[in-house]
Amino acid sequence: MDILRFITAGSVDDGKSTLIGRLLYDSKSILIDQMAAIEKQSKNKENGEIDLAILTDGLRAEREQGITIDVAYKYFSTDKRKFIIADAPGHIQYTRNMVTGSSNADLSVILIDARKGVIEQTRRHSIITSLLGIKHVVVAINKMDLVEFSEARYNEIVKDYKSIQKQLGLADVIFIPISALSGDNIVDRSGNMNWYKGESLLHILENVKLNSDVNLFDVRFPVQYVIRPQTEELHDYRGYAGKLSSGIIRKGDKVIVEPAGIRTAIKAIEIGGKEVEEAFAPQSIVVHLDDDVDVSRGDMIVKEDSKPKITQDLEVILCWMDTKPMEVGSKYMIQHNTKQVRCVVKEIDYKLNVNTLEKETGIQSAQLNDVCKVLLKTASPLAIDSYKALRNNGGAILIDETSYVTVGACIIN
């Protein structure tokens, strides 16, 4: 059994909450008391129907306004997998929430209303999915019951979407016609659409192959914490604790501590206090080095055969997440894995229209939810990779130096 993290970006209108409610309900993850609470609240609303969306709206303000403000996480499991759903609102003013929810997702479920077909929002969700490097996409064409389960309508939408797929270079896209409200093709194949030869949505989610998504080739080990018991019997113990973000390391491997470039070798590896011969991503481990070198939090241990780029100049796609605009010349803290350094915005190359992919140049500032290509200069070198090549070492956040709020997400080029 493993874990699939997926995002459903969309609005209530697309039936997103209904879809999540349906998955939870049909996989028996909604329990009697939760159902009773939903029923009670549904009666408070006017339409009188049971509103599965209530399940996902956790905050009082969301329930009062009938909207989703923030990313909520929902959990369910089947015999095959544990699922973590990041439920993010889909409107343009919530781009930052969608980016946040996408950052940890293995798969993106993009909902299309069969009556409306591919719309601006569909493009936006797909662009964000592609920017955040989500490898698997399920395009769920919903509300098929409202178009008389028409195969022709379905094919038309699939054809439209394929042009987006091509433009964005999305490799793994699966199409499925569903009705979240009535449960068609959600858990079982629907009898209403015998022309559809694929599997049910849950079956797809259970069987998407994830093992090849973990990079086992390029060793990146960001040091989080140094364990030094300094007791009499463990006087010389010095363990570097962290989570291997990619690659496999073995006892005896020659390694380099970046960004200083110090060469040494792995003396020992521990997992949960037990010594092991090798470790692989994403295990949390402790590493001992051959030489008494100076290593601390923020350093990164890598191997000779695949080195990250050591640089102070970063070219990033930046998603701006703060109400206070970002301007050329502004200074921030950048946090890349465990390392935090100061940086300055040197230049805004262009602003990306997340609905059309058009590039707007001559930009001097970025507003909340803007996505821009930006050049950053850091106060000291970082050991980075491009997000496309190595997702786990290609993302960073910007932190406001005085409010300490996370103000931007950087996708390194």
Added chain:
Amino acid sequence: MRQMSKYYLNYLDQLESEAIHIMREVAGQFERPALLFSGGKDSITLVRLAEKAFRPGKFPFPLVHIDTGHNFPEALAYRDNLVKELDEKLIVRYVGDTIQRQKLTEPKGKFASRNALQTYTLLETIEEFKFDACIGGARRDEEKARAKERIFSVRDEFGQWDPKRQRPELWNTYNGKIHKGENVRAFPISNWTELDVWNYIKKENISLPSIYFAHERECVVTADNQLVAVSDFIQIDKADTVVKKQVRYRTVGDMTCTAAVESSASNIDDVIKEIIVSKISERGETRIDDQVSEAAMEDRKKGGYF
């Protein structure tokens, strides 16, 4: 087949690795962290994760227990024994002391609980020790407000959670920068479900307070048909039905606000079996304090509750 690959982590190992990573981020980013320990299974799980994260070193934080004075004696005995075995520091602060010091009004009534008053003692304790981060065992599957909370949740000087002003939390990058007086609540097992915790306890062979397994107990039957243990902390009236039942606890909170469930599950396998088929959620079945309003947890969190 992915299961056959040598380099494949099953879901419990993935969750464990993620939780250890979060704990080490707390240790790496904060000066004076603490681990909030209640004696319940979730905080017991946190202790095991801390051992995996920091041994053979000492924990970079003390365990802190906010004691309402209404605990199950079995949970307290477990706590003291665990701390001795771990050889780690335990700080206990009592809600009763805060009530006296701050002249707080104790809730009255039949199953009056000090649960909400814990917040006052927690905030006092944070101030006393200048804690800048508190690790807690809250899970997002427990409750709707929790489903929206970050893994690093920033609280203001009054310990308050502002759900509308949460920091975006991307990838596995946790922003723990705070101003003086603020603190962070960090939740390493955010992504675990109740069943995940039980499966982990089984896999790791972690011992638990005995009340998690079936035992005979005298209970009062509440109007909602919940079973509350007979103790000095609850008010028993003549009209009450007192029964003797085989019960176990699904969560361990205060004796005043935690209900028992009827069960004959005397070992962990049987408990897991019962949870898998249970049709009622953990909090719904066992917490008397959550049923007051739809937003009870959200309101408590806004007030500084963990």
